[in-house]
Amino acid sequence: GQQVMQIPQYQHVQEGEDFTTYCNSSTTLSNIQWYKQRPGGHPVFLIQLVKSGEVKKQKRLTFQFGEAKKNSSLHITATQTTDVGTYFCAGHYGNKLVFGAGTILRVKS
Amino acid sequence: DTAVSQTPKYLVTQMGNDKSIKCEQNLGHDTMYWYKQDSKKFLKIMFSYNNKELIINETVPNRFSPKSPDKAHLNLHINSLELGDSAVYFCASSPRREVSYEQYFGPGTRLTVT
Numbered sequence A: 001g002q003q004v005m006q007i008p009q010y011q012h013v014q015e016g017e018d019f020t021t022y023c024n025s026s027t028t029l030s031n032i033q034w035y036k037q038r039p040g041g042h043p044v045f046l047i048q049l050v051k052s053g054e055v056k057k058q059k060r061l062t063f064q065f066g067e068a069k070k071n072s073s074l075h076i077t078a079t080q081t082t083d084v085g086t087y088f089c090a091g092h093y094g095n096k097l098v099f100g101a102g103t104i105l106r107v108k109s
Numbered sequence B: 001d002t003a004v005s006q007t008p009k010y011l012v013t014q015m016g017n018d019k020s021i022k023c024e025q026n027l028g029h030d031t032m033y034w035y036k037q038d039s040k041k042f043l044k045i046m047f048s049y050n051n052k053e054l055i056i057n058e059t060v061p062n063r064f065s066p067k068s069p070d071k072a073h074l075n076l077h078i079n080s081l082e083l084g085d086s087a088v089y090f091c092a093s094s095p096r097r098e099v100s101y102e103q104y105f106g107p108g109t110r111l112t113v114t
Helices: none
Strands: A004-007 A010-014 A019-025 A032-037 A043-049 A055-058 A061-065 A071-076 A085-093 A096-099 A103-108 B004-007 B010-013 B019-025 B031-037 B043-050 B053-057 B064-070 B073-078 B087-094 B109-113
Touching: A004 A085, A010 A019, A019 A085, A019 A103, A032 A071, A043 A055, A043 A061, A071 A085, A096 B043, B004 B087, B010 B019, B019 B031, B019 B087, B019 B109, B031 B073, B043 B064, B043 B073, B073 B087
Parallel strands: A010 A103, B010 B109
Antiparallel strands: A004 A019, A019 A071, A032 A043, A032 A085, A055 A061, A061 A071, A085 A096, A085 A103, B004 B019, B019 B073, B031 B043, B031 B087, B043 B053, B064 B073, B087 B109
16 A cells, blocks of 8 residues: 655654654655644644645744655754654545654653 | 544443444534554544545444544444554544645544453
C-alpha cells in the first residue's frame, strides 16, 4: 500500500536548538499536510503544501515541499518546551490521507 | 464549544465483549473518519463517511462496524473485542470528501482490552 516514510523517529534537543523532520513518498503526492500531536492529545492540523517547491512559514516553523512533490520537511528554529509532541506528515493518495509514522520531539530545558 | 467530541474518553473492557464509541461534530462538515492509533503512535485510517455514505473501508476486521445516523455523527461498534484492539481511536471530520481539506480530530477514545 501507499506509504509515507518519516524520519527520524525520535529527536531529543536542547531548548534553543533547531529541529527538522523529513517525509518521503515513493510516489508523487497531490499535496501534503502536517499535524502536531501534543502528549496525551489529538492531532492538530498545522499546514498544507500543494505546489512543487513550496515553502511556507509559521513563526519559527518552516515547511517545504520538494520539487518532485515526493518529499517534505518541517524545520523548527530555536525550539521551545512548548514544541514538544509528535509531528506527523500526511500524504494524499487517492481519496485518503496516509500518515507518516511521526517524529517525537522532546525538548530539554 | 467542542468541535469534534467522542465518548467515552476511556474504555476498559474484557476480551470477547462488544463495545461502541460515539463521535459527534458540530462544524457542519460533510465527511467523518475513524482512525486507529497504536502504541507506537502510528495513525491508520479505518473508515470514512461522506453524508452518511461509506466512502473508505480499509482492511479492517468485520468485527468493526461503523454507523452514521446523520452527517454529524459517526459511531464505531466493535464485536468480540481482542487484545490487539487496544489502541486510541480518533474520530475526525473535514468539510468535504476531497482530501485537500484539513481534518479536525476529536480528543480520542483510549480502548484497553484485558
